[in-house]
Structure formats: structure tokens, C-alpha cells
Amino acid sequence: MIEINETVSKALKEKKAVVALESTIISHGMPYPENVNMANTVEKIIKDEGAVPATIAIINGVIKVGLTQEELLYLAQAKDVVKVSKRDFGYVVSQGLTGATTVSATMLIAKMAGIKVFATGGIGGVHRGAQQTFDISRDLEELASQEVCVVCAGAKSILDLGLTKEFLETKGVELLGYQTKELPAFYTRESGFDVDYKMDTPEDIAKLMKVKWNLGLSGGMVVANPIPKAYAQAKDKMDLVINEAINKANELGVKGKDITPFLLDYIKTHTKGESLKANLELVYNNARLAAQIAIAYH
Numbered sequence: 001m002i003e004i005n006e007t008v009s010k011a012l013k014e015k016k017a018v019v020a021l022e023s024t025i026i027s028h029g030m031p032y033p034e035n036v037n038m039a040n041t042v043e044k045i046i047k048d049e050g051a052v053p054a055t056i057a058i059i060n061g062v063i064k065v066g067l068t069q070e071e072l073l074y075l076a077q078a079k080d081v082v083k084v085s086k087r088d089f090g091y092v093v094s095q096g097l098t099g100a101t102t103v104s105a106t107m108l109i110a111k112m113a114g115i116k117v118f119a120t121g122g123i124g125g126v127h128r129g130a131q132q133t134f135d136i137s138r139d140l141e142e143l144a145s146q147e148v149c150v151v152c153a154g155a156k157s158i159l160d161l162g163l164t165k166e167f168l169e170t171k172g173v174e175l176l177g178y179q180t181k182e183l184p185a186f187y188t189r190e191s192g193f194d195v196d197y198k199m200d201t202p203e204d205i206a207k208l209m210k211v212k213w214n215l216g217l218s219g220g221m222v223v224a225n226p227i228p229k230a231y232a233q234a235k236d237k238m239d240l241v242i243n244e245a246i247n248k249a250n251e252l253g254v255k256g257k258d259i260t261p262f263l264l265d266y267i268k269t270h271t272k273g274e275s276l277k278a279n280l281e282l283v284y285n286n287a288r289l290a291a292q293i294a295i296a297y298h
């Protein structure tokens with residue numbers, strides 16, 4: 001039911017550095033062909049740093065750790081790929097379907113495979129208005145339970161970042177800023193919120209991982225790595241588009257698992273692709289740091 005490709009399984013046996021990568025970002029987070037180019041570039045960056053990339057998805061009911069070019073291309077182009085969170089996992093595998101894994105499902109699979117470091121763009125969180133809708137991403141529960149370090153560029157302000165921080169605190173998940181005290185908000189380096197702790201080196205982060213897990217403390221941690229300055233977007237401009245996107249989603253009654261992809265697509269369309277460039281660069285930046293953390297951990 002789980003297939004780990006040869007390179008990844010050899011690296012895991014030899015206790016070498018491996019970095020897990022999600023696939024929802026490919027199928028539901030970016031348009032074709034930028035998505036497949038991104039997936040290949042991310043793998044190359046991780047290899048150049050000296051670690052082994054492991055892109056994760058469910059292909060025809062088989063859990064795959066490490067994908068072929070053909071599988072990546074299918075995930076990038078097909079319209080029938082299910083967005084898989086923990087709730088969808090059993091159904092998709094038992095029905096032999098193909099699914100792109102979110103941060104939550106990717107963490108579950110990383111845990112099964114024994115991968116400790118995971119790179120992505122942005123994590124899910126507590127949505128604005130969650131007091132009424134209860135819309136809290138499964139990503140946060142999986143961060144609370146799985147021993148995986150997730151490197152991201154913070155979370156988009158489509159979410160309520162204050163409530164997301166509270167939820168992470170309740171669940172005992174560290175929110176670590178990489179060389180920053182301020183929580184980055186994906187497109188922007190600033191959000192108006194602090195991180196819990198500023199960490200300055202991959203070695204410091206690896207040490208925290210070891211100490212936490214050696215003490216038997218369960219769950220993962222979030223490393224928030226700000227987008228490089230050259231690609232960062234202006235906060236007021238992004239705030240405006242994000243508010244518009246949320247109003248549109250409410251007007252159309254978009255709900256549940258469709259909300260995040262809807263908002264991502266709206267933002268992309270209404271910033272004339274400028275946000276897509278920023279999105280690609282921050283993912284590359286996260287892949288590089290994740291590889292360095294994985295190497296420092298081993």
C-alpha cells in the first residue's frame with residue numbers, strides 16, 4: 001500500500017537527509033505548467049544541497065514516496081485529482097483513486113516512511129470567521145501529533161493568524177522564525193505577529209528537534225522562513241486582494257476544502273501572476289532551508 005522509491009528508501013536506510021514534499025501545491029495550488037516546473041526545481045534544489053527529495057502523493061490507490069516524471073506530470077495536469085487531507089485518505093486509497101496530499105496527509109505519510117523534515121509553501125490554519133464556521137485546517141492537528149518539522153513561509157493572511165498562533169500554542173507546536181522575530185505571511189515578510197522563538201541556524205533547529213523528540217514530547221514544529229526580500233510583495237496591496245478574495249468566497253458560498261484553492265486562485269488571477277512568481281521563489285527558499293535542516297539533523 002506504501003511504495004517508497006529506491007533512492008529515498010536507500011537514503012532512509014543509510015540514515016541520510018531526506019526532505020518530504022507535498023503535492024496539493026502541485027495539483028491545487030498552482031497552474032500548469034508552472035506547477036510541474038516548480039516540482040522539478042524544488043527536487044533539484046534539495047539534491048544540490050546534498051539531501052534527497054521525496055515528493056508524496058497517492059497514485060491509483062498506492063501511497064507513493066518519491067514520484068516519477070510521469071506521475072508528477074499527471075498530478076500537474078489532471079482535473080480529477082482529489083485534494084487529500086486525513087479525512088479523505090482511507091477513501092482515496094480504498095477506491096484506488098489518485099490524490100494530491102495536503103500538509104496534513106503528507107505529514108502522515110512522512111511519519112509512516114520515517115522522514116523528519118518537510119518543505120512546503122504555506123501551511124493551512126484557522127480561517128477568519130472560524131468562531132462561526134469551525135474551519136480549522138487539519139494541518140494544525142497533524143502538526144500537533146506527527147514528529148515532523150515543517151518548513152514554510154508562514155501562513156497566508158487568508159487565515160486568522162492570531163487564532164492560528166493560539167491553536168498552535170494549545171497543541172504544543174513551536175512556531176519558529178528563521179532569522180526573524182516576526183511571523184512572515186507568505187507573500188510578505190511581515191504580519192504584525194511575533195513568532196515564539198527566533199532561530200538563526202539550521203543546526204539550532206535540528207538541535208531543538210532532537211531535544212524535543214528525545215524527551216518524548218509528541219508532535220512537530222513549524223519553521224517560518226520569510227520570502228527573500230527581492231520577491232516580497234507589499235503588505236497593503238496583498239491585504240486588499242486577500243480581503244476581496246474572502247468577500248467573493250463568502251458571496252459565492254464557497255465552503256470546506258474548496259475555500260483554500262478558491263482563494264489561492266483568486267489571488268493569483270487578481271495580481272496578474274505577480275504573486276505566482278513570489279510563490280515559486282518562497283518555495284525554493286524553503287526547500288533549501290529544509291535540506292540544510294535535514295542535513296544538520298542527521
Ligand code: PSU
Pocket residue numbers: 022024025028029085101102103104121122123124125136137138139156186256257258259260264
Ligand atoms: N496554503 C497555501 N498554499 C497551498 C495550501 C495552503 O498558501 O497550496 C494547501 C496546502 O496543501 C495545505 C492545504 O495543506 O492547502 C490546506 O488546505 P485546507 O485549508 O483546506 O486545510
Ligand code: MN
Pocket residue numbers: 135136137138256257
Ligand atoms: Mn478547512
